[in-house]
Amino acid sequence: MILKILLVAGVIYVVYIMFFKKKPSIKAQERKTTHTDKQDANELVQCQSCGVYVELDEAILSNAKYYCSTECADKG
Numbered sequence: 001m002i003l004k005i006l007l008v009a010g011v012i013y014v015v016y017i018m019f020f021k022k023k024p025s026i027k028a029q030e031r032k033t034t035h036t037d038k039q040d041a042n043e044l045v046q047c048q049s050c051g052v053y054v055e056l057d058e059a060i061l062s063n064a065k066y067y068c069s070t071e072c073a074d075k076g
Helices: 002-019 026-041 070-075
Strands: 044-046 053-055 060-062 065-067
Touching: 060 070, 065 070
Parallel strands: none
Antiparallel strands: 044 053, 060 065
């Protein structure tokens, strides 16, 4: 009788650990980094040559300055 109770309690504990206890997983960490990457992608920077604002992922970095196009980078 006691053995059955211990067995049922053990099974309930294992099910609790597997389904209800939250542990940080690799996918959760990837979602956090992806979320911050999306914020950086929407950041705007100003072209050093013409003053137009462009998104950071579309800007051209040349000589530690951001430009909106290759023509502006050649001018600067």
